[in-house]
Amino acid sequence: MPLDKLLSKFRTLAEGIIAEEAPRVDQEARWPEKSMRLLQQERLTGLVVPQECGGWGQGLYALGQACEVIGQVSASTALCFGMHGVGAAVMAAKASPRQKKAFLEPIAQGLHLTTLALSEPGTGAHFYYPQTQLLAVSPDEFQLEGQKTFVTNGGHADSYVVSTVGVEPEAGFHQFSCAIVEKCAAGLDWGPAWNGIGMRGNSSRSLTLHQVTIPAWHLLGERGDQLWYIFQVVAPYFLTAMAGTYLGLAQAALDRVRHHLMQRHYSHSGLSLHQVPLLQHRLGTLWAKVERTRQLLYHAARQGDAQGAGAVMSLLAAKAEVAHCAVEVVNEAMTLAGGSAYREDSAFDVLLRDARAAHVMSPTTDLLYTWIGRALLDQPLLGD
Template sequence: MSLEKVLNQIKDIAEGVVREEAVAVDREAWWPEKSMRTFQREGLGGFVVPKESGGLGQGLYGLAQACETIGQESASTGLCFGMHCVGSAMIAAKATSHQKEHFLERIAAGEHLTTLALSEPGTGAHFYYPQTQLLSVSENEFLLNGKKTFVTNGGKADSYVISTMGVDPEAAQYEFSCVVVESDAQGLEWGPEWKGLGMRGNSSRSLALKDVKVPAANLLGEHGDQVWYVFQVVAPYFLTAMSGTYLGVAQAALNEAREHLMQRTYSHSGISLSQNQLLQHRLGTLWAKVERTRRLIYHACQQYDSGDAMAVLGIISAKAEVATCVVEVVNEAMTLTGGIAYRESSRLEVLLRDARAAHIMAPTTDILYTWLGRALLEQPILDS
């Protein structure tokens, strides 16, 4: 299918089942089971899986638009779908014939859900310095020990792309590895259900790995080449998924503000808020802020899809810029909407809580701007 047809399909699902369960997803902190299974059933699980493995073969431009569309209805669902796509892209990047058959074809068929497990409690936002240990017990098997945090789709996915220290004890910090661990592996211990301030439905749980046996065939790429994955796969796909989702939140807030100004009329004067020049100016400013952020995101994604080596700079800045955009837009939309927006469980209250996570989701905004500055000054992006 063309990207247009795929996005129309996603829009139909987003405005249907995603919207229907969005309130419960936030209020009850439910993982969006119905929405995620609908995406899989409708052939969208393989959104970024290469066509030769049965997928739709979409790139970052499509991913940004898909996550924006879903994020307008439910930020949690947008992130859950996006992280599945990031995990799929990680597996696909250097997939072996075994990995294509065992993972990618099943993902494309809607039979397998995956995600990332990179963050750890000791390294904070520096997810690219894993401390989880990978021990080679034979040429056919590894042993994993460690702990992961903030695993989106935690306890719900069929597999987890997990970062580990290098097998070689002398390996440098940046020479880490990634393996795919299936959900039925022995030794996986999940932490409590996620009860966040916002993004309440993404099942962002902690995971303890205790002597988990993993087939050597589940190693992604070569030992120690994960810096390539960080900047060629994780950074672009992960940052795009988050950027698209938060762009959707900003657009939803803008829509709420516009609708309120269009519908609200003072009873004592009969004058509509839409006729107020100051409010017209402030709404116009919000629209411009959302639109310029959208254009940055989409342009960077199109650059990446076309093979432009400099596209990663745009991708990095896009996530940092959308974080500021979404927080400012939701705050201003709440001001424009007035007291009615301040009631418990209002649409803007949910968007406000979801938006605030944009700055602190790793890589944080500060880290991204530092990466950008280092790259521009021709310095190593990661800490020395």
């Protein structure tokens, strides 16, 4: 199916069930069950799964646009979908025939949800240095021990892409790896439900892995491949999904303030707000900010799909710039909408709370700009 038709399906669902469920997702900090299941039923959760596995065979450009479409009505749902997409892309990058059959084909059929489990307590934004241990207990099995934090779709996904570090003497210094842990694995202990001020529906929970045993064939790629996955797959897809989500949020704020200006008028003069030159100018600047940020993301995603030399730098910049765009556009839109925007139940309430997460969601905006600066100065990306 061509990308334009796929995106049309995303828009139909976004304007229907996803938008309908969005208020309860935020108010009750509820994982978007109906929306995610419908995305599965329509097989849209197979967006980035290779065609040979029954998926749509799309890449970064498609994922960014899909998250943008969903993010315009529910940033929480876009985040849940996006993290599934990143997890699926990681699985597909070096999938063995057995992994294709067990995971990618069910994902393509809408029967399996996945997600990432990378962040850990104590490592902050340095999610690429896991402390969760991977121990070979036999030629056929590994055992995992450790803790993860901020696991999106936590407790709802069917599998989790977990980052680990080898601990055997022969494993080598910092031999980081990625592995698939299924939800039914013994030894998984979930923390309390997520109750943030924003992004309240993403079920971003902590996870303790206590002597969790997995088959050896659940290892992704070879032992020690985690840093390859981080920079070749996780970072591009994660940055794109996040940027798309927050770009959708910024567009929602722009649309809402435009509607406000079109509908409101001064009672004493009858003059509509959309006729006020100053407001016209300020709305125009917001449109330009959103549009130029959108073009940066689309350019970066296309570069990434084409494996262009500057793709990683562009994607780093896209996520950072979208974070600024989302926060600034929501803030300015609320100012233009006046006092009515500051009601607890206003159209901007959720946008304000969700937008602020853009800067703190790892990689943080400061870390992204630091990485860009290091690359420009020929310094190692992962410096101290």
